[in-house]
Amino acid sequence: MSDLTKMKVAEARDALRTGEVTSVELTQACLDAIDAADALGAFVHKTPDKALDMAHAADVRIKDGAAPAMCGIPMGIKDLFCTKGVASQAGSGILNGFIPEYESTVTTQLFDAGAVMLGKLNMDEFAMGSSNETSVYGNAVNPWRAGNDDAALTPGGSSGGSASAVAADLCLAATGTDTGGSIRQPAAFAGITGIKPTYGRCSRWGIVAFASSLDQAGPMTKDVRDAAIVLQAMCGHDPKDSTSADLAVPDFEAALTGDIRGKTIGIPREYRMEGMPDEIEALWAQGREMLQDAGAKIVDISLPHTKYALPAYYVIAPAEASSNLARYDGVRYGHRAKLSQGDGITEMYENTRAEGFGAEVQRRVMIGTYVLSAGFYDAYYNRARKVRTLIKQDFEQVFAEGVDAILTPATPSAAFPLGMEMDDPVQMYLNDVFTVTVSLAGLPGISVPAGLDKQGLPLGLQLIGRPWEEGDLLNTAYALERAAGFVAKPTKWW
Amino acid sequence: MSIDTETAARVAKLARIKVEEDALPALAQEFNTILGFIEQLNEVDVENVEPMVSVEPMRLKRRVDGVTDGDQQDKVLSNAPDAREGFFAVPKVVE
Numbered sequence A: 001m002s003d004l005t006k007m008k009v010a011e012a013r014d015a016l017r018t019g020e021v022t023s024v025e026l027t028q029a030c031l032d033a034i035d036a037a038d039a040l041g042a043f044v045h046k047t048p049d050k051a052l053d054m055a056h057a058a059d060v061r062i063k064d065g066a067a068p069a070m071c072g073i074p075m076g077i078k079d080l081f082c083t084k085g086v087a088s089q090a091g092s093g094i095l096n097g098f099i100p101e102y103e104s105t106v107t108t109q110l111f112d113a114g115a116v117m118l119g120k121l122n123m124d125e126f127a128m129g130s131s132n133e134t135s136v137y138g139n140a141v142n143p144w145r146a147g148n149d150d151a152a153l154t155p156g157g158s159s160g161g162s163a164s165a166v167a168a169d170l171c172l173a174a175t176g177t178d179t180g181g182s183i184r185q186p187a188a189f190a191g192i193t194g195i196k197p198t199y200g201r202c203s204r205w206g207i208v209a210f211a212s213s214l215d216q217a218g219p220m221t222k223d224v225r226d227a228a229i230v231l232q233a234m235c236g237h238d239p240k241d242s243t244s245a246d247l248a249v250p251d252f253e254a255a256l257t258g259d260i261r262g263k264t265i266g267i268p269r270e271y272r273m274e275g276m277p278d279e280i281e282a283l284w285a286q287g288r289e290m291l292q293d294a295g296a297k298i299v300d301i302s303l304p305h306t307k308y309a310l311p312a313y314y315v316i317a318p319a320e321a322s323s324n325l326a327r328y329d330g331v332r333y334g335h336r337a338k339l340s341q342g343d344g345i346t347e348m349y350e351n352t353r354a355e356g357f358g359a360e361v362q363r364r365v366m367i368g369t370y371v372l373s374a375g376f377y378d379a380y381y382n383r384a385r386k387v388r389t390l391i392k393q394d395f396e397q398v399f400a401e402g403v404d405a406i407l408t409p410a411t412p413s414a415a416f417p418l419g420m421e422m423d424d425p426v427q428m429y430l431n432d433v434f435t436v437t438v439s440l441a442g443l444p445g446i447s448v449p450a451g452l453d454k455q456g457l458p459l460g461l462q463l464i465g466r467p468w469e470e471g472d473l474l475n476t477a478y479a480l481e482r483a484a485g486f487v488a489k490p491t492k493w494w
Numbered sequence B: 001m002s003i004d005t006e007t008a009a010r011v012a013k014l015a016r017i018k019v020e021e022d023a024l025p026a027l028a029q030e031f032n033t034i035l036g037f038i039e040q041l042n043e044v045d046v047e048n049v050e051p052m053v054s055v056e057p058m059r060l061k062r063r064v065d066g067v068t069d070g071d072q073q074d075k076v077l078s079n080a081p082d083a084r085e086g087f088f089a090v091p092k093v094v095e
Helices: A002-006 A009-018 A023-035 A048-064 A105-112 A160-167 A184-190 A224-234 A278-293 A306-327 A345-356 A359-372 A377-400 A425-432 A436-440 A470-484 B005-014 B021-043 B073-077
Strands: A043-046 A074-078 A116-121 A173-178 A193-196 A216-221 A264-268 A297-301 A405-409 A445-452 A458-465
Touching (some): A002 A023, A009 A048, A009 A224, A023 A043, A023 A048, A023 A074, A048 A116, A074 A160, A105 A224, A116 A160, A160 A173, A160 A184, A160 A216, A173 A184, A173 A224, A184 A445, A184 A458, A193 A224, A224 A445, A264 A278, A278 A405, A278 A445, A278 A458, A278 A470, A306 A359, A306 A377, A306 A436, A306 B021, A345 A359, A359 A377, A359 B005, A359 B021, A377 A436, A405 A470, A425 B021, A445 A470, A458 A470
Parallel strands (some): A074 A116, A074 A173
Antiparallel strands (some): A173 A216, A193 A216, A193 A445, A405 A458, A445 A458
């Protein structure tokens, strides 16, 4: 039975329709796998009863015919999504005990399509982190290990629990969110596929806000076809999010022909970072060859403002976070500090936020407060927004010159040991060096597993597409996936 | 630009996060490290560049200004740490 959890979404969809398997069987297999995988720290709120109820309903619907593709597919949901009646804490102590009275638009769409929720997945607190080490729940752990070394590795972050759960076959797919790389970096670290769509593709309503001009939801899956299927169900206009695009959602799976002949792929020279491991350089060169062999035209391009993306991000994202997180005041939901004699409302706010927020969240809220404060707003915040304009123009320029997609490494390293980079925030921020540009420009980006390093750890390549062209981007990713032929799985130790 | 402990204390106050006196020097140091990283932005020529407002050039959707929701007092209050008689309760704010 345990092999059921190894199924991909597309396989399960087909098997559910032939009656080869039921959603209840699939769901139960996942629940058993989850219960045996506590060492991974991936699922932080399990919802087995709800899952089985949803699976039963899905089985009835499939039997009746005409059920959507996601019907009966067991998924994990990142803790950032508000799920009605199920704890939703964004990995934070300040939302301890918070049970939403409403359902996020993305999960509503998934559940309306019949997807089954297995539980909530670990993540960095408020999605601020690149290693899942800032979570109030404790670390999520990568199912991959380096060679025979049994040191625990990070699954990346902030969607670390999602990456770990999908890579370890605890669920068929998971939701993630990406503000600066939080889908693509963990996907690369865990040897799975993750796509961040164009800003505005998915509704942000009911997703706990980090940096509203950057946050986007997306799927984390076992392959590109699954990414297309799950993304399809997550996308679409929502009147409740005024930044969600009122555009038709094309059939992403139908775009997967694998034919990329005549496409132009750009290789940005600024992504060749000093000190980048040879293996990543080599993988990138292999990716270039694979796409060329598949019939694409490869061109060297320049994105001159690349090196300013991280510093611009670390102004803009904390600024927006400081504003968004002002709502955690101990009044309407979540944690409230115990008051001492004589304490007023200011002490209540200050103590509540000091107790409820972890160190990284406090740091970013305060940096954001500083860059928005009187006298510094122009020097930091406005300057960063101008640099963001320039970064976007870099991409517009190469797209105008005929580039269809851009190939880069997904991350500057393979998964690193837990605890290694926690002392140095700036070092941790460098994890997002290849992904953050894409977020600032609002573009779709996908991470595809493409090889193993010499320690046997997965490495990913990132493809960046034109705005709203997720279908074309997924097709290029599909061609890359077929050429790379990545089939490795972590050896089970948990 | 260098942040001293006094500035760190002011920022913490503005952010409504309690930071103990003895933690301020380390906090100021962290701010300086991060702001040092951000200083790179000063190298960029941003003359005549518009600050980004919206990443995709979309007009925000407008909606009818009508009541679509309401009568959910119990749900609104269901997660409050302290709710009494249909209200959020907080320490006294007016003397």
